[in-house]
Amino acid sequence: MFQFARFAATRAGLAIITLIMVSFIVFSLMELVPGDCAERYLAFKNTQGSGISVADIEAERNRLGLDKPYIVRWGKWIVNAFQGEYGDSCILRLNISQLLGEKFWISLAICLTSLLLAYLIAIPVGIISATSKNPLLNNSLRFVSYLGLAMPNFLLALMIMLFSTIVFGDSLTGLFSKEFRDAAWSYERVVDFLSRAWLPVFILGWSATAFAIQTVRALMSDEVGKLYVLAASARGVSGRRLLWRYPARHSLGPIINSLGFDLNRIFNELPIVALILTLTEAGSLLIEALARSNDQQLAGAIIFLLTASIVGINFITDIILALTDPRVRRSILG
Amino acid sequence: MKAFKPVKLALPVCGGVVLMAAQFGLSGAAIAAGCPAATVADMKGVPAGMYPQQYNRDEFEKLANCKLSLKTNPDIEKLNKRIRGNGDLPPLAERIPEDALIVAPYDSIGKYGGTFDMLSNATEAGTSDFLAIRHVNLVRYSDDLQTIVPNVAKGWEWNGDYTQLTFFLRKGHKWSDGHPFGAEDVKYWYDNLSMNPNIYEKPKDFVLVAGERMTVDVIDAQTVRFNLPAPKPGLLVHFANSYAQGFQPKHFLGKWDPKMNPDADKMAQAAGFENGLDVLNNYYGNSDWTDTPSPMLRSPDRVGKLPADTHPTLESHILVAESTEGRHLVANPYFFQVDTAGNQLPYVSEQDEIYVNEDEVRLLKLVNAEADFKEQSLQLSTAPLLLENQEKGDYTVHLRPEITMSTFSFNVTSENLEKRKVFGDLRFRQAMSVAINRAEINESAFFGMGEAKQYVGFSPPPAFVEEKWKQHYAQHDPKLASKLLEEAGLKDTDGDGFLEMPNGEKLVINMQFAVQGVPAALVELVGQHWAAVGIQTTVKEVTPDEFRSAQSANKLDVSMWRKGQPLAVILGTNEMWVPPYQDYFNLRTAMLWAEWVDTNGASGVEPPDYAKQLMDDINAFQSTPVGTPESDRLGARLVENMVGNLLFIGTVQVPAPIYHRNAVQNFVEYKTHSYEYYRSYPYRPTQWWLDE
Secondary structure: OHHHHHHHHHHHHHHHHHHHHHHHHHHHHHHHOOOOHHHHHHHHHHHOOOOOOHHHHHHHHHHHOOOOOHHHHHHHHHHHHHOOOOOEOOOOOOEHHHHHHHHHHHHHHHHHHHHHHHHHHHHHHHHHHHHOOOHHHHHHHHHHHHHHHHOOHHHHHHHHHHHHHHHHOOOOOOOOOHHHHOOOOOHHHHHHHHHHHHHHHHHHHHHHHHHHHHHHHHHHHHHHOOHHHHHHHHOOOOHHHHHHHOHHHHHHHHHHHOHHHHHHHHHHHHHHHHHHOOOOOHHHHHHHHHHHOOOHHHHHHHHHHHHHHHHHHHHHHHHHHHHHOHHHHHHHHO | OOOEOOOOOOHHHHOOHHHHHHHHOOOOOOOEEOOOOOOOOOOOOOOOOOEOOEEEHHHHHHHHOEEOOOEOOOOHHHHHHOOOOOOOOOOHHHHOOOOOEEEOOOOOOOOOOOEEEEEEOEOOEOOHHHHHHHOOOOEEEOOOOOOEEEOOOOEEEEOOOOOEEEEEOOOOOEOOOOOEOOHHHHHHHHHHHHOOOOOOOOOOHHHEEOOEEOEEEEEEOOEEEEEOOOOOOHHHHHHHHOOOOOOOOHHHHHHHOOOOOOOHHHHHHHOOOOOHHHHHHHHHOOOOOOOOOOHHHHOOOOHHHOOOOOOOOOOOEEEEEEOOOEEEEEEOOOOOEEEOOOEEOOOOOEEEEEEOOOHHHHHHHHHOOOOOEEOOOOOHHHHHHHHHOHHHHOEEEEEEEEOOEEEEEEOOOOOOHHHHHHHHOHHHHHHHHHHOOHHHHHHHHHOOOOEEOOOOOEOOOEOOOOHHHHOOOOOOOHHHHHHHHHHOOOEOOOOOOOOEOOOOOEOEEEEEEOOOOOOHHHHHHHHHHHHHOOOEEEEEEOOHHHHHHHHHOOOOOEEEEEEOEOHHHHOOOOHHHOOOOOOOOOOOOOHHHHHHHHOOOOOOOOOOHHHHHHHHHHHHHHOOOOOOHHHHHHHHHHHHHHHHOOOOEEOEEOEEEEEEEOOEEOOOOOOOEOOOOOOOHHHOHHHOEEOO
16 A cells, blocks of 8 residues: 555656646747737737837836746746646736636536547447457448548538538537526526537547547457457357457556547647637637737646646546556556 | 818817807797707708717707607616616616717617627727727717717817817716716826826826826816827827727726725725725726726626726716626616717617637628627628628628738848848839739739729828829839839849849848738739849748837848828827837838937937938927818928838738628718727717617
8 A cells, every 4th residue: 555655646746747847848938939928918909009119018028027037937937836826817917817717627628528428439339340340330430430530620610610500590609608608607507508518529529539449449459369368268258248358458558548648639629629619718718828819828827737637637547557457556566 | 092181170179169159149949849850861951060960969959949858778777787886777867968969860760779799809809899889089080080079078179279178078977877977087087097107107108298298177077178288289189089088987996096095995905805906907907998807807706896897987888797708788878879869879778799719700600690790800801701691691791991001111221231222222112112013912912902002101191192192103114123223233243033232242132021910912922023123032921029029120121011090190199200110019110210319319320311301290290280281281291201212112902891780770881991090980889770
């Protein structure tokens, strides 16, 4: 038990170090881009018709503390970030924690639901397709999954929107309908949210499922042919029992391992889909902050939260793996 | 496009109430009951008043020989209940000023109700389109974009030398919370907000005259006077076309300023805020921009402890909900405008705004008629699709000219001395201008809908701009270009087909651009046109940030960005005429001349005489009333020096789409697609109504 705790603590420590390193890279990349927060903010104010001089930019720079050395600013930022405090958005001048609020959880929920959906479908379907000899089934599964892999998500979103606009006269955009947009959370609002959230989950889930099916199928195909499976079947284990107890369990390790990676991939795809569907969640805010308003503070906070989620998931999968896989368990517990 | 006449500022000097009082002293005719529902289309025999399309109430009742019977939106009680902090409503007569502004609708007396749907890009981004629809200010540009007419103020008066501007406000005018509005609110805005170092680090240019502050005197509850340290006829223009309103609710915002209320900090802390100024900032956003995030978005956890969700307004609608998805507004029950039939405006009960920042999605929503109006962010490139679906979507698209156009400027103070010599040679700049095939650009980049032009400084050009300048060296003439380049000493010495500079050094012009400033297709074509006359070019797209920083660091060979200002704006700011000829975010050139000017000649490069003449003339121009022969003479000389020296090379001015659903009634075709007159404000959106 002590060894296991030590293992968990080491993993947690490594996760935190990873997070700090990533934050340093993110912070440095933002530093390399020409123009800082002061300039961005005043450029934004300029589009609203106020005349601005270089002296204004300098004054703003001093006010924001941007004249301080880079390492000092990063240090301050990272200490605050671990306490869940990300300062104010550069452009909007709103507190980022309040601005993000539930948005990050909505994004995470959409991604995790897509991920869950993907594996709920992919694991059985992948196993069937790896072991089935039916060419029609195999080919149609392959077709659907290649389609999911090949078609860009934003195109799928645009096509669904266009279809819905022409047929139903509703462009299916937004996370809430008009009457619930500004309302407090209630049962009706949740229902309203679900009635809209299925679309991004579906779009993100399709390509994730396609990807996961390919993974499961490849792993299974690899395992089914191995000698231990042959040996098991020679001992009379057969059918579903054989698949689940032997090759499927072996394939599970790499799949659990790839969960964090898959979440990252889904989250990477979320902003574009969210932008098209005008979902106001963290993904679209990230694109907005990175590509449109150049809001370093906001983008940094979202990327930090995202990294934290992925590192967190990886930590959890490591632990799960240690608990489920006897080989890993034995290597830790000795 | 038809030339615009100059703004007649000379007339309103004696305008406003002074003249009106004299006019109505002779009242006495019998009054007929009920007023004719006069519209701009059919005035029903009511003679024109002092100003186009609107009257003060007493003026209208006198001219139409009637007594207005007042009516209000039947849902107004319900709407008022949604404004948190508002009490019960008094009767309509107590909600509107005694001398309300009477608005003649364009076509019809409207019906109350409906929700006006709008698209903006994001919080505070791309929102002026929507803001202008509920906007009010002391005065307004009429839809001819020449005449300034009363709005919140019922009249104004200049003294003889334009150093005192007095506004007359409306008696009984009230804020959206029912509290009286008056001269104190104007003084409060100027003294306690605009000039307050706790609010603005540095006062904005527009609240200063020649760099110095004004003073504001409250003459009586409805009369307020600005005392200017120097003549500035453009101050009135500012109150007509700026987003910044010359008043703020003293009774509401003032109580959060510790200097005005000793309990301010205590009250603020009780509500969970740091101090009074923190609350003030939550409401006012420390900016005159009218949709800075409200406490509903900024402090959603604490807004409930504040007396209201947003500060009171004089605008036609008031904010009742705000999130990062959009905003919702309801009609202001105390709005000061009334139509000719006695109906309190606005007709439209509610407004809803959602944020869409993706061009394709915006287009899809417009084609699907999910918005009632859109001007901002619509580019010419979207016109074919929008026009094609007009009938199906039951909407109308007007293509109207923009004020700015894509403009080029060679770096006449380049760090490379040989380049400085070449770019500084007028013949080189003339050659580059005639080398551009503007007709081809128009056809291939703008569907042939644009107009080839030279840059003349004023857009649209006022009457004092002589015809010859509008196309000065704007013809396509590669032969002339080659001849001018030869005269300027450029020769192909190494035989590679491109010209070298007089000292034999290779000349390659790097054309860096950002699509936010100029369309890529246009830059590529101009690059080809210049190459065709022997000037080697490379084209490279960069981010706006990179472009700006390179431009101001004096690292570009040629700058390119959209450029152009109307007369109304030039009266208030001289930046287009003084090196470096605009601010950090726009098209600049001659950075070293600017340094010379800023350091009084201590460093930098001395500008040529014409540049010095431009500086003298713009300052004289701004202190001279527009429309006078002296002003026209100065204006003409500004244009002569600017265009004659081709510091800026114009290309093609293009129109852009303005979209409205056909359900929007009393909609008039706009003169321009532009921000400069504050978008829809001149076209009176408060009298729009929804026929659904």
